[in-house]
Amino acid sequence: MRELLDLTGKQLSAGEKLVxxxxxxxxxxxxxxxGARMLVGRQGLLAGTIGGGAVEHRAIQLAxxxxxxxxxxxxxxxxxxxxxxxLGMICGGDVEVFFSLLTPQRGLLDLLARAEEAxxxxxxxxxxxxxxxxxxxxxxxxxxxxxGRDCPGRLLEELPERACHVHMEGEGDFCIExxxxxxxxxxFGAGHVARELEPMLSHVGFxxxxxxxxxxxxxxxxxxxxxxxxxxxxxxxxxxxxxGRQDYVCVMTRGHASDTIIQAAVLPKRPAYVGVIGSxxxxxxxxxxxRADYGLTDELLDQVTTPIGLSIFxxxxxxxxxxxxxxxxACRAQRRNREKK
Numbered sequence: 437m438r439e440l441l442d443l444t445g446k447q448l449s450a451g452e453k454l455v456x457x458x459x460x461x462x463x464x465x466x467x468x469x470x471g472a473r474m475l476v477g478r479q480g481l482l483a484g485t486i487g488g489g490a491v492e493h494r495a496i497q498l499a500x501x502x503x504x505x506x507x508x509x510x511x512x513x514x515x516x517x518x519x520x521x522x523l524g525m526i527c528g529g530d531v532e533v534f535f536s537l538l539t540p541q542r543g544l545l546d547l548l549a550r551a552e553e554a555x556x557x558x559x560x561x562x563x564x565x566x567x568x569x570x571x572x573x574x575x576x577x578x579x580x581x582x583x584g585r586d587c588p589g590r591l592l593e594e595l596p597e598r599a600c601h602v603h604m605e606g607e608g609d610f611c612i613e614x615x616x617x618x619x620x621x622x623x624f625g626a627g628h629v630a631r632e633l634e635p636m637l638s639h640v641g642f643x644x645x646x647x648x649x650x651x652x653x654x655x656x657x658x659x660x661x662x663x664x665x666x667x668x669x670x671x672x673x674x675x676x677x678x679x680g681r682q683d684y685v686c687v688m689t690r691g692h693a694s695d696t697i698i699q700a701a702v703l704p705k706r707p708a709y710v711g712v713i714g715s716x717x718x719x720x721x722x723x724x725x726x727r728a729d730y731g732l733t734d735e736l737l738d739q740v741t742t743p744i745g746l747s748i749f750x751x752x753x754x755x756x757x758x759x760x761x762x763x764x765x766a767c768r769a770q771r772r773n774r775e776k777k
Contacts, residue, residue, distance in 0.1 A: 437563070437615040437641070438555055440475055440483045445548040448540040452477055453506075455499040456572065458565055458611050459486050460510070460602050461532035470602045471613060478503055491531060499535055508537045508569045534611075536565060536572040544573065547584045551575050554616065558643070561616035562595055567602075567609035619682035619708065620645055620663065621764065624670070624698050625689035626653040629713065632757035633686065634659050640765060642684070649694070670694040676701040681708060684764055686744065688713040696722050700730040703739055709767045711744035711760060719743070 447454055459472040474484035474492070476499035486492050491513055498511060513531040538544060554561045554577050564574040564587055574584030576592060587610060591603060595612065603610045621637055623630050626648035634644045638661040645664045648654040654667040668675070670689065675698065679685065685707050687695050695712060699722065702710060712719065719742040726732045745759030746766075 437473075437613070440473065441548055441551055441563075441615070443483050444475060444538065445545065445552070447477060447482070448538060448545055448548070451540050453503050453540070454482070454538040455502055456536040456538055456565065457484075457486060457495055457499055458534045458536065458567070459531060460534050460567060460609070460611065461530075463530045471611060476500060476503075486531075486533065495533055495535075502535050502537060506537060506539075508535055508572070510534045510567065534565075534567045534609075536567075537569075538572055543571065543584075547573055547575060550580075550583060554580070558618050558620065559616065560614065560618050563613050563615045564591075565611040567611060617641075617643075617682070619643075619680075619684065621684040621686060622647065622679060622702075622707075623686045623688070624648075624694075625687065625713075626650070626658065626665070627688065627690060628753040629688050629756050629760075630686075631658060632753045633760055634662050636757050636761040637764065638662065640761065642764065642768075648689075671697055673701075676705050679705045679707055681706055683707045684709040684711075684767070686711050686713075686760060688744070692718060692722060696725055699740065700726055700732065703732060703736045706736075706739070708771060709764065710740050711763070712740055712742040713744045713756070714742060716743065 444454060455476045457474045457476060459470050461470055472486045474486050475482045476496055478500065480500065481496050486495060494513065502509060511533050513533065551561060551563070554575070559577045559579055562576045564576065564584070566572055566574065566585060566587070571585045574582055574587060576582045576595070582592065587608065591610060591612060595614065601612050603612065620643045623634060623644060623646045626646050630646060634646055637644050644662045645666065646654070646659050646662050647666045647668045649668060649670050651667055654665055656665050659665050679702055685702050687698050687710070689695050689698065695714070699710070699712065723737050726737060741763070745756055746763045748755070748759050750756045750759045
C-alpha cells in the first residue's frame with residue numbers, strides 16, 4: 437500500500453488525475469474481497485488489483501471514462517448467469533466497487549506527504565477512504581490524530597489492525613485500513629538467506645532492518661527495499677535497545693557465538709517473534725549456554741522458534757526465505773486476531 441500511495445503522490449504532483457478503485461462489498465464467488473484496491477490513470481492500470489480477469493478489465497475501462505468525466509461513483513457488477521459466461525468466470529457473484537477521483541489539489545498532496553512522514557517515523561497509520569464525492573482520503577495516527585477530512589469519532593475508537601474494514605452506515609460510507617504498523621523485522625545477519633528474505637517480507641508489508649558486522653554485507657545496494665541497513669557490532673551491550681514487543685527478530689549470523697549473544701540481548705525484550713536459523717542440535721547447545729552463562733529462564737528460552745520457518749522441507753536460501761515469510765505472516769495474523777478479542 438505504501439508503494440501505491442507513493443505512486444499516487446508522484447502522479448498527482450505531475451498534474452495527472454487518477455482513480456482509486458476500491459471493492460466495498462461482494463457476494464458469491466469472486467476473486468477478491470472488500471478492501472481490494474487498484475490505482476488507474478489515463479494509461480490504464482498503474483498499481484494494485486481487485487482480482488484480475490474480466491471484472492478488473494471492465495473496472496479499468498469505467499475508471500478511465502470517469503477520469504474524462506471528472507467524477508466519483510459507485511458501481512455494481514451484478515454477475516448473473518449470462519454475465520458469468522461473458523466474463524469467463526467459473527462462479528457467479530456480485531461486486532460493489534467505488535471509484536474515487538483523485539485530483540492534483542494541494543490538500544491531497546499534503547495528506548500524502550504527511551502519510552509518508554508517518555511511515556518514516558514508524559508510526560501506526562490508518563488510511564480512510566471516503567466513499568462519496570467529497571474530499572476522498574483521510575489519515576490517522578494515534579500521535580497526530582486525524583487529518584484530511586472529518587469522520588465519526590466512533591470509527592476512530594474501533595480502528596482495525598491491518599485488515600481492511602468497510603463501514604456503510606447512516607453516518608457515511610468509509611473504507612478503513614491500517615497501512616503501517618509500528619512493529620519491525622530485525623534481521624541479524626545479511627548473508628544469502630537474508631538477501632532472499634528481506635525483499636519477500638517487504639513485499640508483504642513488513643518493515644525490515646538488516647544488520648551485519650561486515651561492511652561488505654551491510655550495504656544498501658544489497659537491500660534496496662529494507663527500511664534500514666546497519667553496520668553494527670554484535671557484541672555491543674545496547675544491541676537490542678530499540679526492539680520492543682511489537683517487533684519480530686530473525687537471527688541468521690555466520691556464527692554460533694554471535695547468535696548466542698544476540699539471543700541473550702533480544703529475549704528479555706519479549707518481542708512478538710524470535711526465530712533462529714540452524715539445526716536442532718545447534719539450538720540445544722545454544723539454549724544450554726544461554727541458561728548457564730546468561731541466566732535466561734526456560735520461559736524466555738521457549739520464545740525461540742528454531743529451526744526457523746515453517747516445516748516445508750526448504751533447502752535453498754530462497755526456499756528458506758519462503759518458509760520464514762509464511763511463518764511471520766501467520767504470526768502477524770494470530771496477533772491481530774488476539775488483539776481483536
